[in-house]
C-alpha cells in the first residue's frame with residue numbers, strides 16, 4: 648500500500664481550501680497512492696474564534712467533508728481527513744476538532760475527536776488555549792481498513808504515550824498523527840515524539856502536517872512547523888516533507904509491524920506495579 652501525506656498551508660477560508668486539497672488528492676492517486684492523509688484542521692487554520700464562528704459549519708453541512716468524501720469515492724482511495732474544525736450542538740459554543748477516516752466508496756468509516764487540548768504557553772509571546780475554542784473528545788478510536796488497523800490521534804495527543812499504547816494493544820498497526828504543530832515545539836520535540844511512539848508500539852506512524860504562514864483574513868500571523876513525517880515500526884524516519892506544501896509518498900510494508908514487534912516484544916511486557924509512596 649502506498650500512502651500519501653499531504654502537507655498544506657490551509658487558510659482561514661474553508662471554501663478556498665477545498666480545491667487545493669482535491670487537486671493534491673488527484674496528484675497523489677496519479678502517483679499510485681491508495682491511502683491519502685491530510686493534516687489537522689484541513690478546512691480552516693485561524694486564530695480568531697469570531698472568524699471561526701462565522702465560517703465553520705456542523706458535520707452535516709460542512710462543505711469540506713462533503714467535497715473530500717466525493718473526491719475519495721471518485722478516486723477510489725482511503726482518506727484520512729486529519730481533522731476538521733466543526734460546529735457542535737454544545738451550549739458553550741465550542742467546536743469539535745474531529746478526524747475522519749473515509750472509505751473508498753466515500754462513506755465515513757470512523758471519526759475521532761481530539762482528546763488532549765493544547766493549552767500551552769510555548770514562549771513569552773506565544774500562548775495557545777485550544778480548550779477555549781474546542782471541546783475535547785473522550786474516547787479512543789480504532790478503525791479497520793482491510794489493509795491495516797488504524798489508531799486515530801491528533802497533534803498534541805502525541806505527547807500522551809498511554810493513548811498510543813492503548814491503541815496498539817487494541818490492534819492498531821498504523822497510528823495517524825495529523826498536526827498543526829507550533830514552530831517552537833516542533834523544532835524541539837516533533838521528530839523524537841513521533842519516533843518514540845513508533846518504537847514503543849511497533850506501529851507505522853503517519854503524520855501529515857500544516858506548514859508555513861497561514862493566509863488570514865483577520866490579520867492573524869499563525870505559523871506551523873511542517874515536516875510531515877512517516878516513521879517505520881522500527882522507528883526509522885522514512886520521509887520528512889520539509890517546510891514546503893506538497894505530497895510525500897511512502898510505501899507501507901505491513902509485515903514490518905509484526906517483524907518489529909517480534910524483535911522487541913515490549914508491547915506484551917506490561918506489568919502491574921504499585922504506585923510510589925507519596
Ligand SMILES: O=C(O)CNC(=O)[C@H](CS)NC(=O)CCC(=O)C(=O)O
Pocket residue numbers: 687688691692693732744765775776777802803804806827828829832833836
Ligand atoms: O486551533 C486550531 O485551529 C486547531 N488546533 C491546533 O492547531 C492545535 C491547538 S492550537 N495545535 C496543537 O495541538 C499543536 C501541538 C504542539 O505544537 C505541541 O504539542 O507542541
